[in-house]
Amino acid sequence: MLQQVMTAPGEICFQDVPDPAAKExxxxxxxxxIGICGSDIHVYHGKHPFTKYPVTQGHEVSGEIVETGSNVRNLKVGQKVxxxxxxxCGKCYPCTHGKYNLCEDLKVMGFQxxxxxxELFAVDASKVTPLPEELSYDEGAMIEPLAVAVHAVNxxxxxxxxxxAVIGAGPIGNLVAQAAKAKGAGKVLVTDVSDIRLGIAKECGIDFAENTRKRNFGDAVLEHFGPDKADVIYDCAGNDTTMGQAIxxxxxxxxxILVAVYAGMANVDLAVLNDHELDLNTTMMYRNEDYIEAIKLVEDKKIRLRPLMSKHFPFLEYLQAYKYIDENQEKTMKVLIDVQD
Structure with missing residues (x-):
């Protein structure tokens, strides 16, 4: 079978390796x-602090089970997953207290x-989540980022x-806004500096979308929510400007709630944070219950994924997909790799 390998920043090759066999x-x-996300792009640019080369990527995926181990009872061949x-590790304090997403030795496939x-991937059955047959493989590959959003909202x-209020209308910001709406929020405002991304947010049913290059964030919050402002602000951009706006x-x-991965050390006004007794919270990935809820939201048609799907590339054009993203940053939301039909 063919396997993608990023040998160095900006360099991808494909190697022929033996087909895997399922252990018990x-x-x-x-x-x-396979979906390409912002963290993948950091690896492509050599800017991911916790990834070494060579590395085989791919962590937002969908597929079909073609073999099960002898001790697997809850999954079957032909199932969409x-x-x-x-x-x-399953042994540290977070793992033994239901927070394995915070494992002291956490590794993520495609990074560490x-x-x-x-073309084929052998994986422990406990990490596999079935998908309803009516969900497409395209939608299935976007359950992972939606689970990030569901966990953040929760x-x-x-x-x-x-x-x-959601700052940042990229894929995660869009999905956070949609998940908040789906989970009963009264009104949702999303902000960004890209009219294209804001337009996609409106297409996905978000109540208000404002470009903060053209309008002050505080003014937008007051207009749409009144003097009571926002109950929760999600920072899905993760920089001093956006966190500064939130504070x-x-x-x-x-x-x-800081959702985005912050690039470098923060320089924000903690005096105001303290004086206003603001709760600054964070979020890290997801757990199984977030996957289940994400799938249910899509199944119930409470989340619109198709407006976020920007372009498809064949498996052997993985490198071209990254080049396309670099050349079309503002109008690109989610690029999908078609590994197999």
Whole structure:
């Protein structure tokens, strides 16, 4: 079978390796689709701090089970599935207290261990989540980023009827906004500096979309939510400007949740954070329950994934996909790799 390998930043080759066989607790998945995310792009540019080369990528995937191990009982050949890419120890404090997404020795397929960018992939059955047959393989490959969004929204607790602001209208910001809406938020505002991404947010049913190059974030919050402002602000951009906006314009005593991976050390006004008694929270990946909820939201047609699908590339054109993303940053949301039909 063919396996993708990023040998160095900006360099990809394909190697022919033996087909995997399922061990007792494993299944072999025929990989169909792979999504490229922002972290993958960091690896492509040589800017991911926790990834070494060579590395086989691929962590947003969908596929079909083609073999099951002798001890696998809850999965079957022919089943449509996605895979949770976390590799955790199961022994540390977070793992033994239901928070394996925070494992002290956490590794993620495609970054610190072998990813799924290959025609076949053997994986422990516990990491495999069945997909409804009516979901397409394209949608299946986007369950992983949607699970990120679901977990982030859930970090705020019950948001029913609340006013929610999301800074950043990229794929994760869009999905956070959609998930908040789907989970009962009263009104949702999303901001960005790209009219294209804001247009996609509106297409996905988000109430308000504002370009903060043209309009002050605080003014937008006051217009759409009134003097009570936002109940929760999600920072899905992750830089000093966006976190600064969140801190400056949050209602006193409200909550800010950092979703994006912050690039470098932060330089923000902690004095205001303290003086306004703001709850600054964070979110890290997802757990199985977030995958299940994400799938249910798509199945119930409460999340629109197709407007986020920008372009498809064949498996052997993986490198061209990255070049396309670099050349079309503003208008690109999610690029999908078609591994097999």
């Amino acid at each position: 607790q494993e299944v072999v998945v025929k990989i169909k689709r 996605t895979v949770q890419p976390q590799v955790f 261990t072998t990813g799924m960018a290959s 970090r705020a607790g019950d948001i029913s009827g609340g006013n929610i 400056q314009y949050a209602r006193k005593g409200s909550t800010i």
